[in-house]
Amino acid sequence: MESFQNIYYDLSRFPGRLKVADSxxxxxxxxxxxxxxxxxxxxxxxxxxxxxxGYELKIQSRSQGVILLDGFQEEDFDRxxxxxxxxxxxxxxxxxxxxxxxxxxxxxxxxxxLAFNVQNRxxxxxxxxxxxxxxxxxKYEVALTLHLDGKGEGIGTDGKLGGTKAKGMKGGGxxxxxxxxxxxxPGTTTTTKKEKEGGEDGELESEDEITEEQNAASNFHxxxxxxxxxxxxxxxxxxxxxxxxxxxxxxxxxLDMYETSxxxxxxxxxxxxxxxxxxxxxxxxxxDEIHTLICLGLDPPLRQGQxxxxxxxxxxxxxxxxxxxxxMTDEFIEEKFKDKLQRRYEAPLFxxxxxxxxxxxxxxxxxxxxxxxxxxxxxxVKCSVKASEGIxxxxxxxFMFIPKPAQFIQYDQVAVVVMSRVGGAVSASRTFxxxxxxxxxxxxxxxxxxxxxxxxxxxxxxxxxxxIRNEMIDExxxxxxxxxxxxxxxxxxxxxxxxxxxGSADEDEESVDEDFRTESESDVAEEYDSAHDTSGSEGEExxxxxxxxxxxxxxxxxxx
Numbered sequence: 001m002e003s004f005q006n007i008y009y010d011l012s013r014f015p016g017r018l019k020v021a022d023s024x025x026x027x028x029x030x031x032x033x034x035x036x037x038x039x040x041x042x043x044x045x046x047x048x049x050x051x052x053x054g055y056e057l058k059i060q061s062r063s064q065g066v067i068l069l070d071g072f073q074e075e076d077f078d079r080x081x082x083x084x085x086x087x088x089x090x091x092x093x094x095x096x097x098x099x100x101x102x103x104x105x106x107x108x109x110x111x112x113x114l115a116f117n118v119q120n121r122x123x124x125x126x127x128x129x130x131x132x133x134x135x136x137x138x139k140y141e142v143a144l145t146l147h148l149d150g151k152g153e154g155i156g157t158d159g160k161l162g163g164t165k166a167k168g169m170k171g172g173g174x175x176x177x178x179x180x181x182x183x184x185x186p187g188t189t190t191t192t193k194k195e196k197e198g199g200e201d202g203e204l205e206s207e208d209e210i211t212e213e214q215n216a217a218s219n220f221h222x223x224x225x226x227x228x229x230x231x232x233x234x235x236x237x238x239x240x241x242x243x244x245x246x247x248x249x250x251x252x253x254x255l256d257m258y259e260t261s262x263x264x265x266x267x268x269x270x271x272x273x274x275x276x277x278x279x280x281x282x283x284x285x286x287x288d289e290i291h292t293l294i295c296l297g298l299d300p301p302l303r304q305g306q307x308x309x310x311x312x313x314x315x316x317x318x319x320x321x322x323x324x325x326x327x328m329t330d331e332f333i334e335e336k337f338k339d340k341l342q343r344r345y346e347a348p349l350f351x352x353x354x355x356x357x358x359x360x361x362x363x364x365x366x367x368x369x370x371x372x373x374x375x376x377x378x379x380x381v382k383c384s385v386k387a388s389e390g391i392x393x394x395x396x397x398x399f400m401f402i403p404k405p406a407q408f409i410q411y412d413q414v415a416v417v418v419m420s421r422v423g424g425a426v427s428a429s430r431t432f433x434x435x436x437x438x439x440x441x442x443x444x445x446x447x448x449x450x451x452x453x454x455x456x457x458x459x460x461x462x463x464x465x466x467x468i469r470n471e472m473i474d475e476x477x478x479x480x481x482x483x484x485x486x487x488x489x490x491x492x493x494x495x496x497x498x499x500x501x502x503g504s505a506d507e508d509e510e511s512v513d514e515d516f517r518t519e520s521e522s523d524v525a526e527e528y529d530s531a532h533d534t535s536g537s538e539g540e541e542x543x544x545x546x547x548x549x550x551x552x553x554x555x556x557x558x559x560x
Contacts (some may be wrong), residue, residue: 001019001020001021001087002019002020002079002083002087003017003019003079003193003453004017004019004072004076004080005017006020006071007027007069007071007192008069008070008071009027009029009036009067009068009069010067010068011052011068011070012029014028014029015034015071016027016028016029018059018069020083020084020086020087020088021087022040022088023039023040023325024037024038024039024040024042024043024088025038025040025043025059025088026038027069027379034377038059038061038063038064038067038068040087040088040089042061042062042064043060043061043062043064043088043090044061044062044111045059045060045090045091045093046058046059046084046090046092046093047060047092047094047095048077048080048081048092048094048095049094049095049096049097049122050096050097051068051070051071051072052070053070053071054070054071054072054073054074055070055072055073055074055076055077055152056068056069056070056072056298057069057070057080057092057331059071059162060111060112063127065112065127065129066112066113066125066127068130068147076328077092077094077541079480080092082548083235083407083412087157092191095121095122095553096121097122097123097124098117098119098121098122098123100118100119102118102119102123104118105117105118105119105123106118107185107220108181109223109224110125111374112127112128113125113126113127113128114131114224114227116128126144126181127224128227128228128229128384130146130147131144131145131146131147131224131228132146132147132274133145133270133271133272133273134221134223134224134225134270135221135269135270135271136217136218136267136268136513137182137305138217139215139217140184140185140187140215140216140217141182141184141185141217142183142185142217142220142221142224143181143182143184144180144181144182144183144224145179145180145303145306145468146177146178146179146180146181148214152166162387164223166209172550179303180303183220184419185216185217185220186216186217186289186514187216188213188214188215188216188218189213189214189215189219190211190212190214191213191214191219192210192211192212193210202358209289220439222487225552231534236258236259236327237257237325237327237329237554238255238258238259238328238356238360239256239257239324239326239327239356240254240255240256240257241254241255241329241349241353241455243256244255244314244316244353244420245314245316245414246264246312246313246314246315247293247306247313247314247315247402247403247404248309248311248312248313248402248403248406249269249302249307249309250267251267251269252266253265253266253271253347254266255353257356257357257360257361259320260274260275260276260551261273261274261275262275262357269304271302271303273298273302275360275361275362275363277298277299277300278296278297278309278357278361278363279297279298279299280296280297280356280363280366280408281294281297281357281361281363281364281365281366282294282295282296282297282365282366282367282393282400283295283296283322283350283366283367284353284367284368284379284380284391284393284400284402284488285368285378285379285380286315286380286391287374287376287378287379287380287381287382287391289318289378289422290317290318291315291316291317291318292313292315292316292317292318292348292350293296293313293314293315293316293402293403294313294314294316294350294353294354295311295312295313295359295402295406295437296311296312296357296401297310297311297408298310298311298312308331310406311402311408313402313403313406315552316348316349316350316354316409317349318348318350318463319346319348319506320343320349320350321346321349322346322347322348322349322352323344323345323346324344324345324346324352324356324435325340325343325344326343326344326345327358328341328343330343332553337359337360339367340358340359340362341359341360342356356529365489366396367392367395368380368394369394369395370395371460371463371464372394372456372460374453374456375452375453375456376452379393379394380392380393381449381450381453381456381457382448382449382450383401383434383446383448384446384448384519385401385405385444385445385446385447385449388404388405389448390403390404392446392449394460395496397410397411398410398411398414398507399411399436401446407444409436409438409444411464411465411466413438413439413440414436414438414439414466415438415439415504416436416437416466416467416468416469417434417435417436417461417466417467418435418436418437418455418467418469418471419433419434419436419458419468419470419471420432420433420435420471420472421433421456421471421472429451430448430450430451431448431449431450431470432449432451432454433445433446433447433449434446434449450542454472458470535542538556
């Protein structure tokens with residue numbers, strides 16, 4: 001038996017002791033409940049390379065995937081290689097990493113990890129268990145989303161567990177975690193498929209090879225999805241919902257419900273979301289009495305490039321009915337989801353989706369507060385956040401504004417609510433603004449709220465014990481009087497100002513423009529009119545019979 005001190009297991013914060021015997025190997029941390037046990041028959045291979053804390057031993061196991069043991073010294077190589085060969089019959093391979101810093105190389109799909117090689121040397125490896133999701137971010141670009149441990153649970157971050165047995169927890173011991181990787185894969189690749197053709201009249205079946213040309217990025221994405229158990233191969237689908245409208249992120253997605261996660265499949269993006277990432281689950285009736293919203297609060301949030309979505313918002317029609325039969329047996333439901341799920345559903349679509357989510361995720365459903373009802377007997381009021389229109393819902397313990405930007409504000413974090421009018425006299429008399437000043441600084445402003453919703457909101461704020469500062473009481477009469485005064489003065493003042501701007505135009509209007517002639521007196525009309533000789537009196541000024549020399553001279557305008 002060989003023993004090694006100060007060894008870290010899967011990037012854990014605290015070291016432990018590693019023991020290697022002919023029956024297998026084991027690691028034990030500071031506490032009695034932390035440890036790793038690996039039988040000799042489950043080890044496929046071992047690699048030695050530079051690591052974060054010196055030198056690293058990477059074990060490829062059948063049962064637990066890739067195991068990282070870090071903290072060895074350079075002189076430990078011969079000792080480790082000898083004990084693995086003699087005791088376990090495993091050959092230790094010495095691998096050197098690519099240190100050139102190049103970002104152009106070759107990606108290889110190994111049995112348990114994705115390797116990125118530069119000049120036939122590994123630059124980095126990513127175990128498939130760490131990959132949460134993969135998407136085609138462009139025609140030649142593939143994005144990888146990695147598991148994040150936002151709560152600090154697992155692998156040494158809470159001081160209780162030195163390693164990980166769960167999926168996607170290797171990075172939880174670090175303060176900074178890698179969230180996303182993107183691969184640029186141009187060009188096309190050729191794939192070969194075999195098709196069997198049945199023989200006739202006793203002939204044997206034959207196999208024909210069909211060669212297809214496929215986008216290289218799409219081929220990479222499909223291969224990675226299979227290797228990392230992303231998608232249909234991740235397990236049996238318990239339920240599926242087609243073409244569900246999402247307000248955040250915008251688009252229509254198909255929902256596939258699995259045992260520990262669900263998938264959103266769209267035309268461009270696919271998302272895999274773990275049920276344990278759901279922190280809030282809300283069912284909110286829309287004030288239009290036609291739609292119902294289902295809102296999921298996620299931590300860590302959903303990522304789409306540089307954009308994060310902490311809330312998912314789905315919209316359903318209330319009168320849309322459906323029938324659903326879960327892909328489960330009655331015995332399985334009774335054993336694992338007793339009183340949470342039922343085998344068959346026949347109800348409105350939003351109700352079935354909410355019940356399936358609640359049963360699989362085990363989350364409590366939050367609804368609007370019973371103490372609030374708007375002027376039109378709705379559970380939310382329409383308002384705006386900057387240029388975005390939405391609905392503000394009053395829950396039992398918090399405000400919720402959706403769809404975008406979604407904002408969740410707890411009542412106990414609000415110092416005071418300020419109700420005021422902003423804008424001109426006409427708009428201010430019909431709408432008002434609500435500003436929530438927070439105890440820790442900052443504020444949230446909701447504008448363009450209908451004037452009729454003031455009393456219901458004030459009554460609800462008083463019930464919840466939220467301080468109110470109403471700035472509309474003092475300015476209400478003054479705004480109205482100002483509007484009336486402005487209206488009275490404008491009628492006379494506007495006329496005077498308009499005349500002053502026109503200069504001598506009023507003087508010209510008072511005097512007759514003797515050069516002006518109507519259509520019947522125009523030269524064109526006289527030339528083509530058969531009765532032009534009798535179309536005016538001879539004595540009329542400017543008439544056809546008058547002498548041009550006797551016409552009165554045009555009045556000369558003098559500048560002021």
